[in-house]
Amino acid sequence: DGGITQSPKYLFRKEGQNVTLSCEQNLNHDAMYWYRQDPGQGLRLIYYSQIVNDFQKGDIAEGYSVSREKKESFPLTVTSAQKNPTAFYLCASRTLGQGVRNEQFFGPGTRLTVL
Amino acid sequence: GIQVEQSPPDLILQEGANSTLRCNFSDSVNNLQWFHQNPWGQLINLFYIPSGTKQNGRLSATTVATERYSLLYISSSQTTDSGVYFCAVVGGNKLVFGAGTILRVKS
Numbered sequence: 001d002g003g004i005t006q007s008p009k010y011l012f013r014k015e016g017q018n019v020t021l022s023c024e025q026n027l028n029h030d031a032m033y034w035y036r037q038d039p040g041q042g043l044r045l046i047y048y049s050q051i052v053n054d055f056q057k058g059d060i061a062e063g064y065s066v067s068r069e070k071k072e073s074f075p076l077t078v079t080s081a082q083k084n085p086t087a088f089y090l091c092a093s094r095t096l097g098q099g100v101r102n103e104q105f106f107g108p109g110t111r112l113t114v115l
Numbered sequence: 116g117i118q119v120e121q122s123p124p125d126l127i128l129q130e131g132a133n134s135t136l137r138c139n140f141s142d143s144v145n146n147l148q149w150f151h152q153n154p155w156g157q158l159i160n161l162f163y164i165p166s167g168t169k170q171n172g173r174l175s176a177t178t179v180a181t182e183r184y185s186l187l188y189i190s191s192s193q194t195t196d197s198g199v200y201f202c203a204v205v206g207g208n209k210l211v212f213g214a215g216t217i218l219r220v221k222s
Binding site: 031033037042043045048050056058088090092101102103104105106108109111 | 146156158160205
């Protein structure tokens with residue numbers, strides 16, 4: 001069954017703690033993305049990666065870190081430096097290249113709440 | 116960078132009514148997608164439509180790339196159509212999203 005999985009679905013964190021959100025895809029997609037969504041708002045790009053061992057900052061990267069050690073995996077760490085981390089986090093992936101269908105797909109999301 | 120504007124921001128329909136959502140973009144694109152975000156937050160792919168017209172059941176979409184807009188048509192709306200509809204285009208190496216249209220369908 002192909003797709004994008006995110007875990008956990010819900011995550012509760014105490015202030016001052018780092019947490020890591022998992023994102024895995026078995027679609028053989030080149031690029032992976034992390035977005036943040038606040039209630040009633042649109043999607044904001046945190047980080048993205050187009051190839052293994054390389055990634056770029058998005059619009060709101062401060063307080064977050066990522067790694068891309070495998071093509072299938074793109075974990076996001078929310079650090080204690082992120083001032084307001086309570087939000088809905090969405091992972092996405094798509095293939096790249098000219099002349100191919102570059103359709104982007106999303107995982108089911110992780111809801112992070114800071115207590 | 117490329118700008119994406121969606122209209123209307125909010126729409127309330129009676130069940131069975133039809134609607135048209137619009138997406139304007141500021142530059143030429145080779146990838147445009149429409150998504151539906153359901154009440155549980157899941158983003159569902161509706162259409163991958165860089166140009167032309169596509170239909171899927173009660174939904175259809177048209178992109179006129181030369182005039183830089185796309186339209187999403189919803190016919191005979193149902194309460195399950197409620198949620199947020201996003202348009203997104205490729206800008207640089209990533210998708211640029213519009214702010215979305217919030218659709219509420221009343222029974």
